[in-house]
Amino acid sequence: MVEQSDRAPLLDWEEVPPAEPAPTSPSLEDENSLESSPSNCRPLGSTIAGIGWDTSAGDLTNSTAVNSGSTSSPSKQTGPGEGAPTCNEQAECTFPGLAVKDRRVSEWEEKDQIVAVFVVTFDTRSGNMIEWCLPQDVNLEGVEFKSMASGSHRITSDFIYFRKGSYFGLACFANMPVESELERGARMKSVGILSPSYTLLYRYMHFLENQVRHQLQCPGQYSPLEAFYEDKKAVLPSGGNGLVTACPTSALTTMVNRCMHPEMKITHPAGCMSQFIRFFGEQIMVLWKFALLRKRILIFSPPPVGVVCYRVYCCCCLANVSIPGIGVAVPELRPFFYINVADITALETELSYVACTTEKIFEEKKDLYDVYVDNQNVKTHRESLQPLLRLNTADKEKYRKLSEQRQLLLYSQEVDGDCSSSEEDLFILFFMEQNNRIFQTLSEVAGSADPTLTAEHVRAMGLDPQGDRGFLVDLLEVYGIDVMLVIDNPCCP
Numbered sequence: 001m002v003e004q005s006d007r008a009p010l011l012d013w014e015e016v017p018p019a020e021p022a023p024t025s026p027s028l029e030d031e032n033s034l035e036s037s038p039s040n041c042r043p044l045g046s047t048i049a050g051i052g053w054d055t056s057a058g059d060l061t062n063s064t065a066v067n068s069g070s071t072s073s074p075s076k077q078t079g080p081g082e083g084a085p086t087c088n089e090q091a092e093c094t095f096p097g098l099a100v101k102d103r104r105v106s107e108w109e110e111k112d113q114i115v116a117v118f119v120v121t122f123d124t125r126s127g128n129m130i131e132w133c134l135p136q137d138v139n140l141e142g143v144e145f146k147s148m149a150s151g152s153h154r155i156t157s158d159f160i161y162f163r164k165g166s167y168f169g170l171a172c173f174a175n176m177p178v179e180s181e182l183e184r185g186a187r188m189k190s191v192g193i194l195s196p197s198y199t200l201l202y203r204y205m206h207f208l209e210n211q212v213r214h215q216l217q218c219p220g221q222y223s224p225l226e227a228f229y230e231d232k233k234a235v236l237p238s239g240g241n242g243l244v245t246a247c248p249t250s251a252l253t254t255m256v257n258r259c260m261h262p263e264m265k266i267t268h269p270a271g272c273m274s275q276f277i278r279f280f281g282e283q284i285m286v287l288w289k290f291a292l293l294r295k296r297i298l299i300f301s302p303p304p305v306g307v308v309c310y311r312v313y314c315c316c317c318l319a320n321v322s323i324p325g326i327g328v329a330v331p332e333l334r335p336f337f338y339i340n341v342a343d344i345t346a347l348e349t350e351l352s353y354v355a356c357t358t359e360k361i362f363e364e365k366k367d368l369y370d371v372y373v374d375n376q377n378v379k380t381h382r383e384s385l386q387p388l389l390r391l392n393t394a395d396k397e398k399y400r401k402l403s404e405q406r407q408l409l410l411y412s413q414e415v416d417g418d419c420s421s422s423e424e425d426l427f428i429l430f431f432m433e434q435n436n437r438i439f440q441t442l443s444e445v446a447g448s449a450d451p452t453l454t455a456e457h458v459r460a461m462g463l464d465p466q467g468d469r470g471f472l473v474d475l476l477e478v479y480g481i482d483v484m485l486v487i488d489n490p491c492c493p
Helices: 031-036 104-110 201-217 223-232 249-260 272-292 306-317 341-347 360-364 383-389 393-415 423-446 455-460 469-479
Strands: 042-044 116-123 127-134 157-164 167-177 186-195 266-268 296-300 334-338 353-357 371-374 377-379
Touching: 116 223, 127 223, 157 186, 157 201, 157 306, 167 201, 186 201, 201 223, 272 296, 272 306, 272 371, 272 377, 272 383, 272 393, 272 423, 296 306, 296 360, 306 334, 306 353, 306 423, 341 353, 360 371, 383 469, 393 423, 423 455, 423 469
Parallel strands: 296 353, 296 371, 334 353
Antiparallel strands: 042 266, 116 127, 116 186, 157 167, 157 334, 167 186, 371 377
């Protein structure tokens, strides 16, 4: 297995260490700062089986789960305003903050993925506007609002994942005080990219961070972004369907997992999944049921929005299933990441999604979502779903087991130095195994001579025969599983 750099590489690029490195440790007292700053993070790997976003084409496929590991190393920062690309003796151009390392077997999937690069600025008279982009004829309508979240003027930096039509974007935002009456004392910009898939966007995080700092210090100097786009621009098929050509057959042997099974590296200092667990606690079990039922889940939070985009990803991971054929006929649980009012029309036709927003007005648009998450408060306006908000005995037992497994993992890492598994792996596998157990049992009962689901079957699936009855009824309907649900009345002897 080939290892990759864990510093958000670009073609396995990594940040050039400064001449005199002076690493700093992030303060544990400011959790919001840690959560929102990808610079202080170590990427961690996981996959989204059952979500099925093809990393090569950006369209939907059914896939099984594959876990990918990663190593850890501290990332180092370069100073702001380091601008033009330089070339070494081999004439390999490097961008500020990045250096060519090793392309190895992952070269194919990491190239030809960027369909646009852009700079967004806040103008005191015109508001958010696209300042510069390549290619110049690309449709970026609305990107100026997606890449600079509402309320961002209150924070100094952020990063945002979003969806634009059939593409996904990542933008890094920064806010710098300036002595300018014209700019009202603050200069705000975002530098972002579009790609057919969200699963590799993390690789460009540090480059975008560096470039937004450069744009604040030296507005109008776009040569590094031009060089970046020329190196990474996607080669789209002549049919104009907006999809990158499929993985070449010659690469399938070494690349099949990376090409066919989507992954999203997470760059949170404590790990995305572990932060997600700590943030929601037992409420994860409520979100798990809504995700498995393919409900429309909308998460509200004020800026910074970067860590909330990771919560969108984590919610999608709750619905992982690796049994072939399961979920083929149900709507994909699609990650929309950050949305704003410009996305209302698109959301009206979506059957299943997870998204986040900083705009409180969405709470009033109840026809757009089934489940609304405000901070740690999970609620639904749909009467039929409200019983699922109540935790039952089985939910609490599952959360207890998850917590126990986490503690055992942390203990083995601390005492035995065992780093072969991560909290991300644990989280992904815990819910995948739970989901597999449910659907395996349902499939066996449906295929038996007596397709009757009893209380014993329900307990074997790790569910509560009484408390989860409504959940099971909905699950059977959504997935089209033909079994008869028979639960004994607890009031009868």
